[in-house]
Amino acid sequence: MAWEHQPVLLCVLMVYVTSLVVGAEQRQDDDECADLNNTTWQEYRQQRAKLQVQYLLLTRANVDCARAFDQESLTDAQKPSYFNASRPTKVIIHGYRALGSKPSWVKELARALLGAQDVNVVVVDWVYGASFAYNLVVENYKEVAVQISVLINQLQTHGCRLESFHFIGVSLGAHVAGFVGTLFEGKIGRITALDPAGPMFKGADTFDRLDPSDAQFVDAIHTDSDYFGISIPVGHVDFFLNGGKDQTGCARSRFASILVYFPVYGYVICDHMRALHVYMSALNGSCPLVGIPCSSYEDFLKGRCVDCDVFKGACPRIGLSENSGIAISPIPKEQKLFLLTSSSPPFCAHHILLEMEVSPLDKSAEVEVTLRTENLGKEQRLRLQTDTTVYRTVMAYSVALCEIYSIELKNTGARFYRQGDVHVKSVCLSELPSLRREEPLCVNNINIRRGAPWSHDFVQVCGLF
C-alpha cells in the first residue's frame, strides 16, 4: 500500500528542498530590497519639516525586489543599477497616504506595467508629505514636483529624453505629475491621471492643477468625481467610468468624505480607487476598455452618442496604446469619453443599445424588456409617456449582442396606468460603438397586452461578423 504514496512523498520533499534553496536566495535579496517608507506618528512629527522623497526602481530584471534609486546609484559602479536610459521610464506617484500604511497597489501596478512593456519603473515615495491632514498635503505637492524635476534633469544628462517619460499619478499624485509637467513646459511624453483629486483642485487655475498643456498627451480616468475625484476634464481624453461618480459593486458611503481629513482615510474609498484597478486590468490586456465621446453621461445613456467618428477611426482605449489610440491631429483636448463597466476585473462590458418605437399612447405605460442569453436574463424598465414615441437606452451587458438569443416584452404598467395594449412599431438591439457593417437586430409590429408577455427568439449570429 505504502509504495503508492512514494512518488507523492518524493515530490513533496523535492518541493520542500527547492523552497529552502529558493527561500535562502530570496532572503539574501530581501536584505537589499527597498520598500516604501512606513512612517509612524512620532517619526512623522520629527520629520515633518523635510519631505524626504525617496525613489524606488523596478525593472524586468528586479520585478520583485525594488532598489532604492537616486542619481548616485546611476554612476556608482559598486552599486550597479538596473536603470537603462535607452528604455522609456514610467513614474508612479501615489496620492494621500494614511500614516503607517504601505499601499500594496504600487507593486501591483509596477508589475502590470513591466508585464506590458520593457521599461524602467520609478516609484516616488513621498509619504512624509502625503500623510496627515489633506490641506497640509496639498501644500506639499508642488515641492515634491520640484524635487522630482531635479531627478528628471539628472536622468536627462544620462541620456533620457523628456518624451520617454510617462507619469502615472493616482489622486493627488496626478496633480504632482501635472506640476512636474508644468516645470518642463509640457515636453514630458505622457501623464496618466487615475481619478485625479478633486477637493481644492476643481476651481484651481490650470497652473495649479493637471491640464492638457502639462504633457504631450494626458489621459485621465474618473471614478469618484462627486467626492475625492475631480469632475472636470483635465486631459486630452477623460474617461468617465459609469458616469464618473459611483462605481458598480462599491457600497455607498457618504461619510467617507469626512474621513479624508483624518488618518483613518483607509480603504473606504472604493469608487476613488476603482480607476487604478481598471487601469491595471487594462494593462493586463484581457479585454478592450473603450470610451465613446459624448457631451454628457445622460446623453450617452440615452443612446445619443453611438460612435467614434470624430476620431476617424477606433474609439480611444484605456491603457498604454499611443495617445490612447487616437490617430487624428491635433489631438482634441478635454474630450469626455463614457463607458460602462462591470463590477469586478477585468471590468469590461458590452454596450447594448435598445431602441423602441411605439404608436402614440393615450395614457402612460411601462414596459419591461428582458434580454436573455443561455445563462442569464437582464431586465430594463421603460416608462412610456403619451408625448414620446421613440425610446433609446444604453445598458451594460456581460456578453456580446450576438449571444443574446431572446427578447421578451411585458406590459407591466397595468395597475398604475391604464394603457391597455401597447403597439410597438419596432424594437431594435445594437452594440456600441456601432460599426456600419453590423445591422441591428429588430422585430417589427408587435402588440403587447396586459398580462400577456411577448417574446421572440433571435437566430444566433455569433461568428458571422
Ligand SMILES: *[C@@H]1O[C@H](CO)[C@@H](O)[C@H](O)[C@H]1NC(C)=O
Ligand atoms: C525609507 O526606507 C528606506 C529603506 O527602504 C531607508 O533606507 C530610508 O532611510 C527610509 N527613509 C526614511 C526617511 O525613513
Ligand SMILES: *[C@@H]1O[C@H](CO)[C@@H](O)[C@H](O)[C@H]1NC(C)=O
Ligand atoms: C538597454 O535597453 C536597450 C533597449 O531595450 C537594449 O538594447 C540594451 O541592451 C539595454 N542595455 C542593458 C545594459 O541592458
Ligand SMILES: *[C@@H]1O[C@H](CO)[C@@H](O)[C@H](O)[C@H]1NC(C)=O
Ligand atoms: C508600519 O509600521 C508600523 C510601526 O512600525 C507597524 O505597526 C505597521 O504594521 C507597519 N505597516 C505596514 C503596512 O508595514
Ligand SMILES: *[C@@H]1O[C@H](CO)[C@@H](O)[C@H](O)[C@H]1NC(C)=O
Ligand atoms: C493580471 O493578470 C494576472 C495573471 O494573468 C493576474 O494574476 C492578475 O490578478 C491580473 N491583474 C489584474 C489587475 O487584473
